[in-house]
Each structure stands twice: as C-alpha cells, then as structure tokens.
Amino acid sequence: NVKEEINLADLDTLAKKNFPPCMKHLHEVLKANHHLKHDGRLIYGLFLKSIGLRYELFIEFWRNEFTKKMDEDSFNKHHLYNFNHQYGKVGRRVSYSAYSCMKIIMNVVAPGDPHGCPFKCFGPDNLRAKLVEEGISEQKISEIENIAHSDHYQLACTKYFEAVHSQPPKVTINHPTSYFQQSISLIKD
Ligand code: SF4
Structure with a gap:
C-alpha cells in the first residue's frame, strides 16, 4: 500500500477536489491568512503527513505560507521546531497519527x-x-x-x-x- 508522492503544486487542486471539508477549510484559511493557530497547524499538518507529503515538502509548504506574513528568521525561531516535532524529526521523534473524525469532533473549538x-x-x-x-x-x-x-x-x-x-x-x-x-x-x- 505505497502512498503516491504529493507535489506542492497539486495541493490546491487536491484540497478542492479530494480533501474532506474540514481539511479543505483549513487549507483555505491558511492560504487566505498565511497563518493557522496551534490546533489548526497540528491537525492540518498531521493530515498532510498522513496523505504522503514528504518531510522536505512539508516544511517548504509551511515556510512558504508563513513567510508571506513574517520573515524567515521569525519562522525559523518560532515555528520550525514545532513543524519538525510534528513530523517526528525532533524531540521524542514520535510518529504522531493524524486526527480521526471523532478526535476532531470532540476537540474544543x-x-x-x-x-x-x-x-x-x-x-x-x-x-x-x-x-x-x-x-x-x-x-x-x-x-x-x-x-x-x-x-x-x-x-x-x-x-x-x-x-x-x-x-x-x-x-x-x-x-x-x-x-x-x-x-x-x-x-x-
Ligand atoms: Fe468529514 Fe470527519 Fe472532517 Fe468532519 S472531521 S469534515 S466528518 S472528515
């Protein structure tokens, strides 16, 4: 069950046609605001990882969006570690699972x-x-x-x-x- 590679260039189209409404919404809000708050970053990030966005592209994706509103240094200082952590690259290197519907539904919003x-x-x-x-x-x-x-x-x-x-x-x-x-x-x- 090999996942196909996801390209960043395809992400807008995939979000529009193949993402469930929850992830489509997070994608749209991120694209509009160039930012997501903690829970949104976590839920959307783990989803992107789960559908096969590889690590380098995952970081590039968040960097591209966030640095439309902040400089590269601030991104590296305030966000890079968290995205690396989310992907299981630093800290305890846990491979976190994407949130299930139940978990998203029960989460306080x-x-x-x-x-x-x-x-x-x-x-x-x-x-x-x-x-x-x-x-x-x-x-x-x-x-x-x-x-x-x-x-x-x-x-x-x-x-x-x-x-x-x-x-x-x-x-x-x-x-x-x-x-x-x-x-x-x-x-x-
Ligand atoms: Fe659909 Fe589950 Fe996403 Fe709700 S949380 S939109 S039920 S995929």
Missing part, C-alpha cells in the same frame, strides 16, 4: 476557529453556503443538513462525499485520511 468539523461547527447559513458553492443539489443539501443537525457529523460527511463524487464511499467516513484515500481511488478507477 472556539467560535470562528477553523479546525473543527464543519458539519458540527459551521453555523447553518455558512454550511448551506458552502454546500451551494460545491454545486450540490437542493435535495441533497437538505439531506446533508438534516443529518448534520441531528449531530451525525460523519454520516453527513459520508452523504457529502456521495454528493460530490456521484457515488458513496466504500467505507463510511470516520477519518479525514480515509476520505482522501477513497476520493483519490475513485478518480483512478
């Missing part, structure tokens, strides 16, 4: 912070706007909203997957990495 599960954390208007933006039909949007509003976030995400890929995932969504892998494999089939 302050209003406006971008690192929650959108099906739980987006307000109803914002969720609807995002679904409309994806070109999802009104009927499917209502289905997704109903499931999300009854607190079945992973089922809502599974329905969402089905709506944007015109077929359901083989395995019910329970992990952002699984969402990504299933999305990619559909495209290859």
